[in-house]
Every structure is written in structure tokens, then in C-alpha cells.
Amino acid sequence: MRVYFFSQTCSDSEIEIESKQRSSSPSSLLRGNWGTTVQFWSLAVLLSLVGSRVSSLIVLEFSLRAVSAWASAGLDPNGRGLDRLLFQCQFSLGCGLTCTLVFLHQGAPHSSLSLFLAAALSWALASSCSSLWSHVARLYPLHSTERYCGKCITLLTSGHTILASLQRGVVLAFTVATVASTTTVYDHFLSQKDAIKFWTPLTLCYTMLVVYVQEDQNRHTGAEALVHAVVLRLGSLLVLMLTVGQWSDVLQVLITFLGEAVCLLPSRDLLQAVLKEEEDTTLSKREENCSHGTRNHTHKTSSNGS
Numbered sequence: 672m673r674v675y676f677f678s679q680t681c682s683d684s685e686i687e688i689e690s691k692q693r694s695s696s697p698s699s700l701l702r703g704n705w706g707t708t709v710q711f712w713s714l715a716v717l718l719s720l721v722g723s724r725v726s727s728l729i730v731l732e733f734s735l736r737a738v739s740a741w742a743s744a745g746l747d748p749n750g751r752g753l754d755r756l757l758f759q760c761q762f763s764l765g766c767g768l769t770c771t772l773v774f775l776h777q778g779a780p781h782s783s784l785s786l787f788l789a790a791a792l793s794w795a796l797a798s799s800c801s802s803l804w805s806h807v808a809r810l811y812p813l814h815s816t817e818r819y820c821g822k823c824i825t826l827l828t829s830g831h832t833i834l835a836s837l838q839r840g841v842v843l844a845f846t847v848a849t850v851a852s853t854t855t856v857y858d859h860f861l862s863q864k865d866a867i868k869f870w871t872p873l874t875l876c877y878t879m880l881v882v883y884v885q886e887d888q889n890r891h892t893g894a895e896a897l898v899h900a901v902v903l904r905l906g907s908l909l910v911l912m913l914t915v916g917q918w919s920d921v922l923q924v925l926i927t928f929l930g931e932a933v934c935l936l937p938s939r940d941l942l943q944a945v946l947k948e949e950e951d952t953t954l955s956k957r958e959e960n961c962s963h964g965t966r967n968h969t970h971k972t973s974s975n976g977s
Contacts, residue, residue, distance in 0.1 A: 672757065674800075674807050675833040676944040678826055681812055707801050710937055715790055717930040718765045723773045724859050724916070725923040726766035727852035728908060733763035734849050735881050736904075754834070754945045759897070760841060761934035762927065767848030768793075774851035860915065873911060880907055897942065901931050 721729075737756055772789055776782035806822060814823035861870060884900045905928055912920040935942075 672834070672837065672941055672944075673804050674826070675830060675837075676941070676948070677807060678811065678815075678830040678833075679948075681815065706937060707797070710933055711794065711797050713933050714762075714765060714930065715793075717926055717933065718769050719786075720926050721766060721769070721923045721930070722919065723770050723855050725908075725912070725920055725927065726770040726773075727855040727859075728911075729763055729766045729927060730770055730845065730848045730852040731856065732877070732881065732904065732908065733760060733767075734845055734852075735878060736884070737845070739878075739882050754948060757834075757838065757841060758938065758941050758945050759935075760845075761938070762930040764841060764844060765930070765934075766927075767845055767852070770855060771844075771848045771851045774855060870915075873915075877907060877911070880904075897935070901928075901935070905931065 718726075737760075740756060768789070769786075772786060773782075776785050779785065803822070807826065810820065811823050811826065814820035815827050818824055818827075861867060880903070884903055905924060908927075909921065909924045912924050
């Protein structure tokens, strides 16, 4: 996402390029690499501490939020409405991957080794993305004009498809995770006698809460609204686990607060970029509607005059 927004900014304004170059000095990139490493392994430890029961509920809750956002606001044909959800889904996506792996490895004699292998592959992917970001932040403004770097030329010609590809990958991951989460929730919470009678009102109340949070975020799109939404969602999940869960589930929900913080706090620049992109899109649509209305008014006036 950083590579995408940076390339779009470089295409729009040379002033932004110079400021980005100053902010992306080698020392700041070095600190950023250390921060990325600490963030990755902290998140890996936190995800390993969250069990499949709580991870399943988090995945289903985020899927419900995504469907609510799609139903209430609607999505553009190019998927712009998913930008903010992409920013917010980081920890939920991690829970979805771990929940899916646990579901697939049920009964396997070496399931822990499989999870370590998944963590290693994730680290390789994160290192590749971090290397690409370091290269783009330092050299893309120069290479995009000189056109002698393969990476930057590829980004210049097809960089606008990064976000759409990322959206498709995340949607696919959550689709698979939703199936695994539904099975896990049924096995652990809904298989008992009369469980449906107890969970039905809880599910309806939680759905109403998700819709309220989504509408509140649409009205207030700043960082404070995001923090308020996270606290409200996880607080409700904590109350739910106090009602129907175990004490280990309550502890794991408290860990999810740390996981969301580890994901969202270092990504505040992405939030600003997403909000700016939404504002620019809204402004361009308003200008297009105004110009279209002006043309219609002029056409009607000329027709009446004739």
C-alpha cells in the first residue's frame, strides 16, 4: 500500500516527491527496517497467543463489517471503497491466516512445524515487500524519469493495479478463513444443546453494533474515530467472552487489543494516505457532477432560447 500511494503521489506532484525524498533518507529507512522487523515478530508472537476460538470470532466480525460497509455505502467498480478496510484488516487478516492453518492442520502430527514454516514464508514475503519499499522510496522519483530500472519501470506502467490485486488477495484469504472460522465457531460454541437460542440474540445485537460502528466511521473518518471503533468492537467481544467464553478466551481478547495497536499505530501514514485518496475521489466526483449539471443547464437554456 505504501508503494502504491507513493507512486501515485510521485505521479501527481513534484513537490511531494522532494518532500518524500527528504523524509525517506537512508537513516530513516534504516529505522523503518528495524521497526518493521520488531513489528513483524511482535505480531507473530501475539497471533500465536490468540487461540482459534477467538481468532474465528474476529474473522467473522471483520467479514460482517466488510459486508456491512459494502451494503451501506456501496463500492465503486474499481473497489475504492475497500481502501479503508484494507488498512483496518491487518490483525484480522493475521487471525484469519492462523485460524485457517489451525483448521487445515487439525490432527496433523507436526502441525507446529507447519506453523513455523508459514511464519518463515510470511517473513520472506515481508522482507521482499520491505526491500521493494526501500528501493522505491529512495530511487523511484529518479528511475521513473530516467527509465533504466526494471522495478521502477514495471511500477510506472502497472503500479496502478497494486491495490486491486491486494484487494483480491485479501478477499480470497477472508473467504477461506470465513469457512474455517464458521466451522470452528460451530464446533466450540454452537454444537451444544440450545446454543442457537442463546447465540441468536447475541448475534443480532452484535450485527447492530457493527452497523452502528460502520455508520459512525462514515461520519467521522479521522484516527480518533478509528480508535473508538476498535475499542468498541473489541470491548463488545470481551463482554461476549465474559458471557459465553472461558477465562483463556478473555485473556486472548485482551491480547487482541495489543495486536490491533501493533498493526495500526505504525501505519498512521497509510491512514492519512487512504483518507486523502478518498477526499480526492469525492472532490473529483463532485466537480464532475457540477460540470455535468452546468452542461445540462446550458443545454436547456439554449434550447429554451431557440
